[in-house]
Amino acid sequence: MLVRLYNENPNPRDVRKVVDVLREGGVIVYPTDTVYGLGCDITNQKAVEKVARFKGIQVEKNNFSFICSDFSHLSDYTKPIPNNIFKLIRKNLPGPFTFILNANNNVPRYFKGKKKTVGIRIPDNNIIREIVSELGNPILSSSVHDDDEILEYTTDPELIHEKFAELADIVIDGGFGELIPSTIIDCTSDEPILVRQGKGELEY
Template identity: 45%
Template sequence: MPAEIIEIFPDNPDMRKIRQVVDALKEGAIVIYPTDTVYAMGCDIFNTRAVERLCKIKGIKPQQNNFSIVCHDLSNIATYARVSNTAFRLMKRAFPGPFTFILPATGDLPKIMQTKRKTIGVRVPDHEIPQKIIEMLGNPIITTSVKDDIDDIIEYPNEIEVIYDQNKEKADIIIDGGWCGIEASTVVLAIDDDFEVIREGLGDFDEINR
């Protein structure tokens, strides 16, 4: 069954539609949603079947996943990742915003999300739609960018028609939140206090690391 498109305005999200998305996530749906960087695909981190399905869509084994999670705020992050005082101060300046921090994972991260690397990427996007979804759901969702790999050039589609055509058989719900962006987040390795930018993206690391 092709994905359902749900239009939600980011400036004033319709909470009935947010509830519709949250209920679907609880039942194992794969959802495409806007962020402050690019459109992302995800599911409830506690729905094992949904995570397995997302891994299959991405063509990877669950134990090899490199998914990140979207959290509501810094206190939410501390449940699933170990955050040093130095990292906390840095993330307080970065979030909400276009950054992903790779941190040591805690045992509270669902088993299917745990990998041999024992790390997890975390995001707190500056976007009302994922924020409202996570707040209502009560726990993080997975974030993995919706992208095209064409001749080794990564492109992030932004037109909802293109996203639908490419993903209508993969996702259950595609949220049309309008234009969000075509540049991914800046990824910061923060497993210790020797921070390293491992992917340059929309976020300016020098700006938050002053």
Template identity: 40%
Template sequence: MLTKIYERNPSEKELQRVVDVLERDGIVIYPTDSVYAFGCSLRSPRAIDRLRRIRGKSSGELAVVFGSIAQIAEYCRVDNAAFRTLKRNLPGPFTFVLAASSRVPDKALERRQTIGVRIPANAVARAVVSALGCPLVTASVREDGEAEYTTDPELIHERYGREVSLVIDGGTGDCVPTTVVDLTGGEPEVLREGRGELR
């Protein structure tokens, strides 16, 4: 299923359709401020397992999308220095690596102690998290060679429509991934250069 949700004024009816899918262990593809991404509820171990299979993801490569820095602090250990870095750069095209707290399900961590966290500067992504009432486990839609299959929601639907329950058409996406920054040491360490410029 392909559903259009506008960033400027996300439809509550369409958001509820997305929430219904996520609450039934479904996986959706949604727009972010970088690339389109797969998402499922952090509360759904079955969906997290399926997401790993679809993406062929190893344990450390799933991130979690939050609605606010306060929500990140509920699931991760955030010291004062990390908080200031998050506040300066989020919402934005970043994935920050933080130490996970016991609130993050083992299924999302797979024996790791850290988790990548995001708050995209995209109203649709944040509206989905807000309507769901819990964070989204996420992984980028990536394709070798054919960029349009990561940026055009109709082509994304054509390719992944049988593997996911719903694709949100939020307009043309980007093909540059997030900047990944490790905040678990003394100083922020850029692990991957992407769209975001760290402030």
């Protein structure tokens, strides 16, 4: 199903329709402030495993991150964050950044494996933030972008819908996506470390 939502004012009824699908274990493709994402409710293990199988990876060895609606989710899923790191995150989110933080015990065990970290995103995109807010907990974030693919297939929602028709229950058309992914910052130690430069310049 292809659902059109507008970033300036996402239709609440359509947002609830997407959330209902997520609560039933569905998989969605959604817009962010960078590339389109593929995800599901992080609390639904079967849905998470479905996404992992599609990506050809094991859940516990993944680099999935969580899409959050606001800063309240940080304390829900991470260990206490040092003040300097928290100030950095507050200054740059919402925005095109993924912050890797130390995970606490609320992160579902099937994500952890030997890892004790979690990537957190709060995109500057009202559509996905409204969906997560209505759902009440983060959703899984995995990019639909693939360097080997024809560019249009990762930016045009209608073509994304064709490609992911068998996997995704809903593809959200939020307009054309981008090709540059988020910038990744490792914040698991005292000083932040740039892991990948993507869209956005970090402000200190």
